[in-house]
Amino acid sequence: MSIDLARARADTPATARLLHFNNAGAGLMPAPVLETVIKHLHLEAEIGGYEAAATAAERHQRVYDSIATFLNCHRDEVALVENATVAWQLAFHSLQLQAGDRILTGEAEYASNYISFLQVAHARGVEVAVVPSDEEGVFSVTALERMIAPSVKLIAVTHVPTNGGLVNPAAAIGKVARAHKIPYLLDACQSIGQLAIDVDAIGCDMLSATGRKYLRGPRGTGFLYVRRALLQQLEPPFIDLQGATWVAPDRYELRPDARRFENWESYIAGQLGLGAAVDYALGWGLHAIAARLVSLADMLRTRLGAIPGVTLRDLGRQRCGIVSFTMAGHESREIVAALRRQQINISASGPSSTLLDALARKLPELLRASVHYYNSEAEVDRFAQAIEKIARGR
CATH class of the missing domain: 3.40.640.10 (Type I PLP-dependent aspartate aminotransferase-like (Major domain))
Structure with a gap:
């Protein structure tokens, strides 16, 4: 079973005006x-x-x-x-x-x-x-x-x-x-x-x-x-x-x-x-949801990883729909606010949330973009472009 993206987005009216990559915070409720x-x-x-x-x-x-x-x-x-x-x-x-x-x-x-x-x-x-x-x-x-x-x-x-x-x-x-x-x-x-x-x-x-x-x-x-x-x-x-x-x-x-x-x-x-x-x-089918999430997240990691100054922070052999990263020279909370002004939602994860891991890896506050099956490939492109503009100071 595959995800019918058009139907998923029609059931989620906010996708017409909002790029929501904060599903690890709170997903958008379907109709x-x-x-x-x-x-x-x-x-x-x-x-x-x-x-x-x-x-x-x-x-x-x-x-x-x-x-x-x-x-x-x-x-x-x-x-x-x-x-x-x-x-x-x-x-x-x-x-x-x-x-x-x-x-x-x-x-x-x-x-x-x-x-x-x-x-x-x-x-x-x-x-x-x-x-x-x-x-x-x-x-x-x-x-x-x-x-x-x-x-x-x-x-x-x-x-x-x-x-x-x-x-x-x-x-x-x-x-x-x-x-x-x-x-x-x-x-x-x-x-x-x-x-x-x-x-x-x-x-x-x-x-x-x-x-x-x-x-x-x-x-x-x-x-x-x-x-x-x-x-x-x-x-x-x-x-x-x-x-x-x-x-x-x-x-x-x-x-x-x-x-x-x-x-x-x-x-x-x-x-x-x-x-x-x-x-x-x-x-929708749980396996179909998982496959869609992994595909979108992998695409997002590839796009972000190609941007100068962006460092991906995800670990593991099996990964999911949460993509964490940092941007050299930029405070995470400032980036979250700047993106929100563009109708793009992500969140920041502070070191105290996972203190042992943060200390071991010397992690600062991380940016967290979390995709869902109702997100589109076009939104991944738009998000990466927004991050690239911030990274370049534009």
Whole structure:
């Protein structure tokens, strides 16, 4: 299956006036997703929030089925939450790590995740060990195997780092985790929606994801996957009447499914939009999306790499739709602002977002251009021309 570019752009009206290469920040919502959210918000205004939720209850339940299809898992392994950070934190802090337990993670781990590692390290005496990258900047599975020990209680890895096009070998990491029966938490915030994700093939026990990036869903939405085999061992760090039932004055019972991680109050319109975004992506085909993204990103790297003063910063053997680079003599934030005045959207990624990687590579703030399947080859040309003009001081 290939991407019908004309239809993809027709479903994304903003492409007529905007060059959007900030999909790793937030993708442009396609019309069916936007219409789903707005329709439910109108319904809430017309009949009331509780009543609108009751009216949409069946469609809301189908969101779990859509995500289960998307991930190749069971619907009872899916929880709907506010964002990827909430999903990740809920999973991580449910593990109840103790003094002497060890976490293995990678050099390109995201700041929010690593801060949580440090939090439990300082509070409980948990140890954090960083698995080195190989010569191409990829999380080294060979090194991971050497670091396995009885004290290792979690392997936590970011699939696609926020600061570049690297794709870490999630499935190879999963084989090691399964072989040693170590829980494996995968941060799929940047990979969900741009790569085909099969949690059974990857072998992760927990996966966190957002709706707003490559899935092209609404902001304020995300989901958590927790494998059935691990689920019954986990109690969320906080629970309410959605995740548990108060069955006696001194006792509660957790839900048997992943929805023990949910709150009762939720963004129903956004979650319906999230389901619409998942269905929309499934309609295109995840492998077709991934192929289109890789093709456009490779084209963009080639064009940028030919511009004097531009240095590409992406690592890895497998790369995705995120292209990171720097420009000699130019501040990243100034370039972002200059491009925005031309109706071109990109973002900047500071060293603190992936501090270990930034220190190891002596990285400054990076420019991050992230393409999607609705972007065109003509937009790649236009973007490269805009960067070349800035590089030449014109």
